[in-house]
Amino acid sequence: MVSDNFLGNYASCVAARSTNRAILAGSQDGGIVTQLFAFALEEGIIDGAIVAGPGDEPWRPRPMVATTVAELLAARGTKYNISPNVSFIKEATRSYGLDKVGIVGTPCQMQAVRKGQLYPVGLRDVPDKIALAIGIFCMENFPYQSIVQLVEDHANTKLDNVTKMDIGKGKFWVYTERGATVQLPLKVTHKYEQPGCHVCLDYVANLADISTGSVGTPDGWSTVFVRSKKGTDIWSKALAAGCFETKPIEEVKPGLELVTKLATEKITKNRKTIEERASFGVGKGLRNPYI
Amino acid sequence: MGLFEKILGIFKKKDVTVETRGTTAPKPDEPEKPAVPERPAPPPTNAIPAERAPVVEGQTSAIPPDEKVPTTAQTDTKEVKPVSDKITAGHVHMSGCTGCEVAIADNYAGLLTLLDKYVDWVYDLTLADVRHIPEMDVALVEGSVCINDKISVEEIRETREKSKIVVALGSCACYGNITRFCRGGQQNQPQHEAYLPIGDLIKVDVYLPGCGPSPQLIKNVCVAAYLLLKGNADQQALATAYLKPLMQAAERGTEACFCDLMIDVIDQGLCIGCGACAAACPVRAITHEYGKPQGQRDLCIKCGACYNQCPRSWFSFDVVSQYEGIMETIDAAMQE
Ligand SMILES: Cc1cc2nc3c(=O)[nH]c(=O)nc-3n(C[C@H](O)[C@H](O)[C@H](O)COP(=O)(O)OP(=O)(O)OC[C@H]3O[C@@H](n4cnc5c(N)ncnc54)[C@H](O)[C@@H]3O)c2cc1C
Ligand code: SF4
Ligand code: SF4
Ligand code: SF4
Numbered sequence: 001m002v003s004d005n006f007l008g009n010y011a012s013c014v015a016a017r018s019t020n021r022a023i024l025a026g027s028q029d030g031g032i033v034t035q036l037f038a039f040a041l042e043e044g045i046i047d048g049a050i051v052a053g054p055g056d057e058p059w060r061p062r063p064m065v066a067t068t069v070a071e072l073l074a075a076r077g078t079k080y081n082i083s084p085n086v087s088f089i090k091e092a093t094r095s096y097g098l099d100k101v102g103i104v105g106t107p108c109q110m111q112a113v114r115k116g117q118l119y120p121v122g123l124r125d126v127p128d129k130i131a132l133a134i135g136i137f138c139m140e141n142f143p144y145q146s147i148v149q150l151v152e153d154h155a156n157t158k159l160d161n162v163t164k165m166d167i168g169k170g171k172f173w174v175y176t177e178r179g180a181t182v183q184l185p186l187k188v189t190h191k192y193e194q195p196g197c198h199v200c201l202d203y204v205a206n207l208a209d210i211s212t213g214s215v216g217t218p219d220g221w222s223t224v225f226v227r228s229k230k231g232t233d234i235w236s237k238a239l240a241a242g243c244f245e246t247k248p249i250e251e252v253k254p255g256l257e258l259v260t261k262l263a264t265e266k267i268t269k270n271r272k273t274i275e276e277r278a279s280f281g282v283g284k285g286l287r288n289p290y291i
Numbered sequence: 292m293g294l295f296e297k298i299l300g301i302f303k304k305k306d307v308t309v310e311t312r313g314t315t316a317p318k319p320d321e322p323e324k325p326a327v328p329e330r331p332a333p334p335p336t337n338a339i340p341a342e343r344a345p346v347v348e349g350q351t352s353a354i355p356p357d358e359k360v361p362t363t364a365q366t367d368t369k370e371v372k373p374v375s376d377k378i379t380a381g382h383v384h385m386s387g388c389t390g391c392e393v394a395i396a397d398n399y400a401g402l403l404t405l406l407d408k409y410v411d412w413v414y415d416l417t418l419a420d421v422r423h424i425p426e427m428d429v430a431l432v433e434g435s436v437c438i439n440d441k442i443s444v445e446e447i448r449e450t451r452e453k454s455k456i457v458v459a460l461g462s463c464a465c466y467g468n469i470t471r472f473c474r475g476g477q478q479n480q481p482q483h484e485a486y487l488p489i490g491d492l493i494k495v496d497v498y499l500p501g502c503g504p505s506p507q508l509i510k511n512v513c514v515a516a517y518l519l520l521k522g523n524a525d526q527q528a529l530a531t532a533y534l535k536p537l538m539q540a541a542e543r544g545t546e547a548c549f550c551d552l553m554i555d556v557i558d559q560g561l562c563i564g565c566g567a568c569a570a571a572c573p574v575r576a577i578t579h580e581y582g583k584p585q586g587q588r589d590l591c592i593k594c595g596a597c598y599n600q601c602p603r604s605w606f607s608f609d610v611v612s613q614y615e616g617i618m619e620t621i622d623a624a625m626q627e
C-alpha cells in the first residue's frame with residue numbers, strides 16, 4: 001500500500017483502457033468507469049450504479065440509477081457541471097431496491113459517501129450497501145450556467161452541437177458535430193468555477209474504491225488508482241475477465257509525475273484559500289468545514 | 292492505518308473476553324493506561340421480563356417474545372464472562388414517538404451482540420422493568436422535553452445528574468424536530484404545548500441526530516462509547532476521534548433546519564452540489580436545481596439530518612480517511 005500526502009493511499013496505479021470498443025467510443029478517456037460498472041453489473045457485484053445521465057438541457061446531467069449496460073452507456077462522458085449523484089444514494093436502496101450500489105463521483109462526492117457510511121445521519125441502511133464507489137479526478141467543477149457562458153459566449157458554439165468537452169493540456173476543449181474544435185485557455189475558465197471547489201483538498205478521489213482520470217496517461221488511456229480492499233478485489237476480477245488493457249504507469253508519458261504535480265498544486269492552492277478565508281473580513285473570517 | 296490494525300487485532304482474537312479487550316489488554320510495548328474508574332457492579336440482568344418483552348411492530352423483535360425469561364441461575368452463568376466490564380446504558384423516553392427506540396431494535400442481531408458483549412441495558416420504560424432512572428454510563432435520551440410537564444423536567448435533570456454521558460438520540464432530542472410544531476390540544480394532556488430539545492435544559496455530550504436515527508449510527512456510537520469508557524489507550528483515541536464531531540454538534544446548539552445549510556454552507560461559499568443533503572432528508576424537502584440544493588422550507592421538520600450529513604458542514608479527514616479501518620473495527624466488534 002502506497003501512502004502519499006497528495007495522492008492518498010493506493011494499492012496499485014496503472015495506465016488502462018477498456019478492451020470494449022463500444023464502451024470506448026463514447027467514453028471520456030479509457031472508459032474505465034463505464035467498463036467497471038458494466039462488468040460489476042454483469043457479475044452481480046452491483047445491482048445498479050448512480051451515474052450522471054442525460055438531463056433536460058444539452059450537457060446538463062441528471063443523476064440516474066443505471067441498472068442496465070444500455071443505461072450505463074447513455075451516461076458515458078464527462079459533463080463539466082454539477083451532477084448531485086449522492087442525492088440518489090438512499091433512493092437507490094429504496095425505490096430502486098438495490099442491495100449493492102455502485103456510484104461514480106468527484107472526490108468531494110466520495111467524501112460525502114464515506115462520511116455517510118461512518119456517520120449515517122439520514123442514510124438508514126445505506127452504509128453496508130455501497131458495493132463500488134468509483135472516483136474521478138477533479139480539479140474543479142462548474143455551475144451549468146458557467147458552461148453555457150463558456151461554450152456559447154466564449155467559444156461561440158451552440159451547446160446542442162457539442163459532442164465532447166474536455167480539460168487537458170492547459171486548455172478547455174469544445175468539440176462539435178461538424179468537426180470544429182474550439183479551445184479556451186484555462187485563465188478564461190477559472191472565474192467561472194464553482195466557488196466551493198476552492199477549498200477542496202482532494203484531486204484524485206483518495207476515498208474511492210477505485211479512482212481514475214485522464215491526467216498522466218496518453219489520449220484514450222486513463223490513470224487508475226486501485227485503493228480499497230473492495231476496489232482491489234473488483235479490479236483484479238475485471239483484469240482476469242479481460243476487461244482492460246493495461247500498462248505499468250512508469251512506462252507511459254507523462255506518468256505519475258504530472259498527476260503528483262497537479263495534485264500538489266491544487267491542494268496547496270486550496271489550503272491557502274482556506275487560510276485566507278480565516279481573515280476574510282475585518283477581524284472576522286469565513287467558515288472552515290474541516291475539523 | 293497502524294492504529295486501526297492494532298485495534299482490529301484485538302477484536303479479531305477469538306472469544307473476546309474482558310482479558311483481551313478491555314482495560315486489561317495493553318499493548319505489550321506500552322504501559323498500561325490508568326484504570327477506568329470503578330463503578331458499581333451491573334444490576335441483575337433480569338431486566339427483561341417476558342410479559343414486557345419488546346414486540347416491535349411488524350418484525351421479529353430483537354428479543355423473541357416467546358423466549359423464556361432467563362432464570363436467575365441461567366442469568367448468572369451467562370453473566371460470568373465479560374459482563375463486569377460492560378458499560379451501563381439506558382433509554383430515557385421524553386416526548387418522542389418511540390421511533391428512535393425502534394431504530395435501536397432495528398439493529399436486530401447486532402442489538403443482541405451489543406447487549407451480550409458491551410452494554411448492560413439498565414433502564415428503558417419499554418424494555419426493562421425499572422421504574423426510576425438509575426445511575427448509568429450512557430443515557431440515550433429520545434424526544435424533547437415538555438416543559439409543561441413536571442415529571443419530564445425532573446427526569447431530564449435526573450438523567451443528567453446520574454449519567455456520565457448523555458446522548459441526544461434522534462432529532463427531537465437534538466433539535467426539537469417535529470415537536471417544535473406542537474401547539475398543544477392533544478389528548479389527554481391538551482395543555483402540554485411547549486417542547487424543548489434536551490440541550491436547552493441540560494448539557495448534552497453527544498448528538499445522534501436523525502428522524503429516526505439510523506440503526507447503523509446508533510451501533511457506531513454505542514461501540515465508540517464502549518471503547519471510550521472501557522478501551523485501552525488506542526481504542527480510546529479512536530473512539531474520541533470518531534465521537535468528536537458528534538460532540539461538537541452537541542456544542543453547536545439546539546436549532547437545525549434547512550436554513551443551517553444556507554447559513555453555514557451555501558452562503559459561506561462551501562457547497563459543492565454533492566447531493567448528500569437531499570439524500571438525507573426524511574421528508575424530501577430538498578431538491579437540486581442546477582446542482583444546488585433548494586429547500587422547500589414549509590416541508591422541513593427541523594431534523595438537522597441534511598446539515599449533519601453534508602460533507603461541508605463538518606468533515607474530519609482524520610476520521611473519514613480511515614473509513615475502511617473504522618468500519619472493519621466496528622464490524623469486528625459486532626461479530627458474535
Ligand atoms: C467536473 C469534472 C472535472 C474533472 N477534472 C479532471 C481533471 O482535472 N483531471 C483528470 O484527469 N480527470 C478529470 N475528470 C475526469 C475525466 O474527465 C473522466 O471523467 C474520467 O477520466 C473518467 O473517464 P472514463 O472514460 O473512465 O469514464 P466514462 O466511461 O466516460 O464514464 C464517466 C462517468 O462519469 C460520470 N460523470 C460524468 N460527469 C459527471 C459529473 N459531473 N459528476 C459526476 N459524475 C459524472 C458519467 O455518468 C459516467 O458514468 C473530471 C471529471 C469531472 C466530471
Ligand atoms: S474540485 Fe473538489 S469540490 Fe469541486 S467538484 Fe471537484 S472534487 Fe468537488
Ligand atoms: S450536502 Fe452540503 S455540499 Fe452537498 S449539496 Fe448539500 S449543501 Fe451542498
Ligand atoms: S430540510 Fe429535511 S433534512 Fe434538512 S432539517 Fe429540514 S427536514 Fe431535516
